[in-house]
Amino acid sequence: MTFAFYGRVSTEDHQDAEASRQWQLGRAQSLIEPAGGTIAAEYFDIGATRALPWKRRPHAADLLAALAHPQRGFDAVVIGEPQRAFYGAQFGNTFPLFTHYGVPLWVPEVGGPIDADNETHDLIMSVFGGMSKGERNRIKVRVHAAMAAQALTEGRYLGGRPPYGYRLRDLGPHPNPAKAADGKRLYGLDPDPATAPVVVRIFTEYLRGLGVFAIAED
Template identity: 50%
Template sequence: MADPDRAFDAIVIGSSERAFHGNQFSVMAPLFEHYGVAVWIPELGGAADPAIAGHEELMVLLGILAKREITRTRIRVRSAMTVQARDQGRYLGGRPPYGYRLVDAGPHPNRAWALRGMRIRRLDVDPECGPIVRWIFAQRLAGHSMARITRALNDTAVPCPSAADRDRNPHRSGDRWTVTTVRYVLANPRYTGRQVWNRQRTDHELIDPDNTTLRTRDVMRWNSPEDWAISRTQAHPALVTEADFVAVQHIRAARETAPGRTYLLAGLLRCRICGRRMESCWANQRPGYRCRHGHTSATPRPDRPRNAYVREDSILPHLAALAIRLTTTTAGAVSPGTAEAPSVADCIGYLRHSNLTLTYDPEAQTLIANTDREGERIFIG
């Protein structure tokens, strides 16, 4: 519209329910008027004039109807996809998991689409990548760590998922396996043969809460397992049994440490500065934890945060107080007001069983539990 040599004088709306969402027209109307561009809509049979109260009210009403239609459509689509995945085991699109390939599954169940030649597809075992997935699960069941599995895959030059299917992964480097890739493979329930949908969701967050006219942005987040849509029966060949898959989710590989060195809080601490998991270290004949914020000793030090370091014996005496705050009745923590406080072993066991981590803030010298409740913070300075 700002181009003085534009090739149009007006905007003609064919379907007003799809043109403006919510109060969008009210926001855009000053721009239309400033650049002298008329907006024609079918309901008026001509141009809309914001100076006329009736026209403005009509556009507000159409925006509300459009917003309602979008919400209704979203609910209908999500409900239909949930039923298709849960009751029919239907493959609902997207990249197939590593170890599977797409094969033809017959004509589309919708007769109108089937007459147009559309067909549905399903997952089948990839003869080259499928055995690799089985091997990864077998190694994990044998007690090996994800890092060790990753090193073995790279040492034997096994192509990583993005390298094995470059057409669907042009945005990835495809160089080598990473621990994160192995973790995602081990956590994918579709390897049990059941179709799973809605593992991720799209949240619509305001771009700027102080200026709602900027609308929202889409943010992808992981859903909890209770929100997944899982098929009631197997929809494709399984690469791992359900019993083995469940067992893998509860395996913790033994940590290889020097004799006499034990790290009770290994894997439980995160750095408040960078969000990374803190690594165990032995200093001055006692265990501790540090975070170099993704850097190594060979990385230049300028313009990077100072290493975070905390001793284990500075944290252990405060775990009982934190456990009492986190729960009122658990097997490992007692309710406030009782005579006996939970032991260190009980507190650590409770944290691991509940999949909780502690975030260490080196500036405030505090530990923060990753819960939705406020006040789960203890001072350890």
């Protein structure tokens, strides 16, 4: 059998895309090689968050389009890491296309092709979709908590245009050696001499009883 390999990596947390591709591809090859399978095509999305449905990931969308063509160049699809491929209920929304076009989908977690009539296989893939969603949510919570702590305890400004009334202040090289080597620096916020008095005036007038529209008009 010839296979198309699908994988995905997000670059949000500075993952090495090639290293991620290699280990996912390695898992896929370890699964199909004992059955005499070879990989004839690769579809690998870089920088596409797992929350995006397959039709909105460039290479996943190409793979879905290829399923419909009899001369697609492969007999089955293999995925090295289902948590990278499926998020939440995506498996239940995507797998029927594989079944419709008669293209088997192989994953290491079931030891071969997914059986559409096997409730255990369906449960396993649903669990991995839920785990993928939970992992993403945990990362999001950790990142937000770390950013809030850095802003509170270190006085950092974590990016973007400074709010009106402030200007950026250079706090020196980034504490992460790798980022410092790339020239990244830390920034804080200082009141802007030109615009900070306007902010003070806005708050003062509000406390005096003026409404938002009157302050803006003034």
